[in-house]
Amino acid sequence: MKPFLHKVWRWRILIIVVLAIVTSIGTTFVLANSNQVVVQANVLNIRKGPGLAYDVTAQVNKGQRLTVIGERNEWYEVRLSNTEVGWVASWLIKNTEVSATSNQIGLVNAGATPIYASKGQKTDPLAQLNAGDKVAVLYQEDGWYQIKHADSVAWIAQSKVKLTDQVESDAKTTNTGNSSTTNSADQVVVVDSDGTPLRSEPSASASVVTTLNAKDTLTYVKTVNQWYQVKTSQGQTGYLASWLVALADKKTQDDTMPKIASNLAEATIVLDPGHGGSDTGALSGSNQYEKTYTLAVAQKVATKLRAAGANVVLTRSNDSFVDLAPRAQASNKLKADAFISLHFDSSENANEASGVTTYYYHNNRDKKLADLISQQLSNLPLDNRGVEFGNFQVLRDNERPAVLLELGYINTKKDFSYIQQNDYQNKVASDVVNALTAYFK
Ligand SMILES: [Zn+2]
Numbered sequence: 335m336k337p338f339l340h341k342v343w344r345w346r347i348l349i350i351v352v353l354a355i356v357t358s359i360g361t362t363f364v365l366a367n368s369n370q371v372v373v374q375a376n377v378l379n380i381r382k383g384p385g386l387a388y389d390v391t392a393q394v395n396k397g398q399r400l401t402v403i404g405e406r407n408e409w410y411e412v413r414l415s416n417t418e419v420g421w422v423a424s425w426l427i428k429n430t431e432v433s434a435t436s437n438q439i440g441l442v443n444a445g446a447t448p449i450y451a452s453k454g455q456k457t458d459p460l461a462q463l464n465a466g467d468k469v470a471v472l473y474q475e476d477g478w479y480q481i482k483h484a485d486s487v488a489w490i491a492q493s494k495v496k497l498t499d500q501v502e503s504d505a506k507t508t509n510t511g512n513s514s515t516t517n518s519a520d521q522v523v524v525v526d527s528d529g530t531p532l533r534s535e536p537s538a539s540a541s542v543v544t545t546l547n548a549k550d551t552l553t554y555v556k557t558v559n560q561w562y563q564v565k566t567s568q569g570q571t572g573y574l575a576s577w578l579v580a581l582a583d584k585k586t587q588d589d590t591m592p593k594i595a596s597n598l599a600e601a602t603i604v605l606d607p608g609h610g611g612s613d614t615g616a617l618s619g620s621n622q623y624e625k626t627y628t629l630a631v632a633q634k635v636a637t638k639l640r641a642a643g644a645n646v647v648l649t650r651s652n653d654s655f656v657d658l659a660p661r662a663q664a665s666n667k668l669k670a671d672a673f674i675s676l677h678f679d680s681s682e683n684a685n686e687a688s689g690v691t692t693y694y695y696h697n698n699r700d701k702k703l704a705d706l707i708s709q710q711l712s713n714l715p716l717d718n719r720g721v722e723f724g725n726f727q728v729l730r731d732n733e734r735p736a737v738l739l740e741l742g743y744i745n746t747k748k749d750f751s752y753i754q755q756n757d758y759q760n761k762v763a764s765d766v767v768n769a770l771t772a773y774f775k
Contacts, residue, residue, distance in 0.1 A: 371410070373398045380420035384409030385602065385647040385668065391420050403437060403472060403482070408667055413472065419486050437470040440479065440495040449488040453478035460488050469495065499568065523564050523574060525550040526596075532572035536561035543572040549596070598767075598774045599643030601671035604664055606728060607632035607648065608677040611655030616680035618744040618753075625653065627753050628676045631741065634756075634763040635674070642767060662731035672703055672770060673736035675728045678744040678753060685746050689717035693724030693738040700729065704737045706773050710765035715752055716742050739766075 373394050381388040384406040392414060394400065400422070404411030409421045448459035453476060460483065463469070469490065473480035478489045525546045533540040536558040544566070546552075552564035552574070561573040607628040609615035615624025629650070636646045647668055649661045665673040681687040692708040694700035701721070708721045729736045741762055742749035752758040 370399050370401055371412075373400065378422055380412070380414065380418075380422060382420065383645065384411070384421045385645050388421065392418060403470075408669070413487065419482065437472055437482070437501060438497055439500040440469045440471045440481070440497045442467040442469060442490070442494060443496050444494050447490065447494045449481070449483060449490045451486075451488065453480070453489040463490070471495070471497065523552045523554050523562050525552070525574070530574065532564070532566070532570070532574060533561075534572060536563070536573040538575070540573070543570055546574075596774060598639070598771050601770070601774055602645040602647065602668050603639055603770065604647045604649065604668060604670040604673045604734075605632045605635055605639075606661050606665075606673065606675040607650055608675060610650045610653055613655055616678060616744045618680075618750045622744070622750070622754075624678045624680070624744050627678055627744070627759075629653070631676050631759050631762055634759050635676070635766050638763045638767045639770070642771070644770070658727040659731065661728045662736075665736065666731075666733045670734045672773065673728070673732055673734050674707075674766060675726070675736070675738040677738060677740050678742055678749075679740040680745045681743055685748075687743050688746050688749050689719040690714060690742055691719040691740045692721045693726060693729065693740070694721065695724060695726065695729035695732070695736070697723075699735050700737055703735045703769070703773055706769040707737060707739065707766060710769045711739075711741075711762070713765055714758070714761055716749055 373396055378394050379390045380392040380394060382391050394414065400410075400412040400414060402410045403413050403419070405424070406421075408424045410424050411419060411421055413419050442463045442465055445465045447463045447465075448455075449461055449463060451457050451460055469479070469481040469483075471479045471481055472487060474492065477492045479492050479495055480487050481490055482488075525548055528547045530546045530548075530550075531542040532544050532546055534543055535541075546566075550566075552566055555563040555565055555571070557563070557576070558573065562576050563571065563573055565571050607625070609623075609625035609628060611625075613625065615628065617623060629652075632648055633651075636648060639646045647664065647670070649664055650656045661675070662673075664670075679687065679691065690711050692704045692711065694704040704721045708718065712718045724738055726738050729738055739762075742753050744750055744753060
């Protein structure tokens with residue numbers, strides 16, 4: 335019995351292998367330019383989202399190939415062995431020539447269209463899509479499209495999707511889209527809200543050419559009365575009411591207006607828990623270190639910011655030493671929409687001082703954020719010492735809106751009794767979230 339079974343299985347396996355090879359050679363092709371990168375590091379973390387704060391979902395080894403399918407905040411969205419999707423820090427990949435693949439956008443053409451984990455309806459559907467839903471198409475294979483779906487990919491019958499000329503553009507998901515596109519026009523128009531009508535004439539009663547979504551960016555042509563004549567990326571021309579959009583100077587947008595996220599959910603926030611590892615920071619009594627409480631507060635702020643949908647990156651997430659330069663660099667590299675450094679003060683002698691202080695360095699860039707946070711910190715049970723200029727390296731080297739908070743005197747008994755409390759730490763976290771919510775409005 336045994337040898338016989340063995341033989342049958344060998345044949346089956348051989349047939350499956352041959353079929354797999356034939357299928358992959360015969361019918362698989364990439365719709366857009368495939369951009370493959372080769373992992374150079376010995377081990378590279380694949381994360382759930384575009385930031386160091388996201389969980390690691392997988393690791394890949396040196397020499398392994400990844401297909402880049404998206405880009406955000408200098409992180410690449412990559413596909414692993416055709417099923418899993420994750421994010422890798424672009425600066426950890428040595429290949430500098432890579433750029434994100436432009437995934438073609440398809441429109442679902444039927445209601446209640448099921449999508450599957452693998453092609454061919456072999457499993458229960460993952461979800462159902464509605465007619466008109468947009469999908470980013472990665473691959474076509476055997477009458478199926480592989481599409482992006484949540485943190486992974488899914489398959490949808492090719493007959494249920496109509497491909498458009500549109501490609502998935504960076505502008506929709508990130509704030510760096512405008513600066514990298516080359517266009518002869520100097521100015522762009524950015525749409526404020528979903529459903530904004532593009533009209534055929536500069537009048538509210540003119541027919542609607544198409545409707546636009548928030549953050550859609552169009553080329554500015556000229557102004558007629560109080561209407562902007564614009565061109566869409568598909569070449570359609572029409573008019574937008576100037577009061578429904580923002581006109582921005584394309585060249586300087588990035589430099590003079592570092593704050594581009596229009597709400598907290600789209601923002602990348604870098605939180606910087608002061609000190610860590612061998613750098614203990616200030617001391618309370620003989621064995622209570624500043625580094626412990628900066629991390630505790632940072633984690634509470636992070637939790638609340640993530641609940642509000644923000645992309646949060648911590649410069650350290652455990653008790654490890656991180657130098658000052660890389661803290662500001664993280665903010666610059668990620669093009670953070672805000673950088674917040676968390677500290678506790680200490681006075682020369684114990685019990686000499688009390689209260690919280692908010693520091694800024696670059697007046698134009700940081701002051702507004704500092705003012706908003708300081709206003710909120712007035713809720714705390716400790717005195718608010720207000721906003722001050724502070725010559726701190728993490729602020730000085732920062733190219734993004736940045737503030738440093740001294741959240742009480744750790745060597746003052748009264749202050750430390752609060753600093754230790756979860757309640758106080760949570761109040762600080764709520765204050766920071768409220769200030770950022772106001773800041774991005
Ligand atoms: Zn400190």
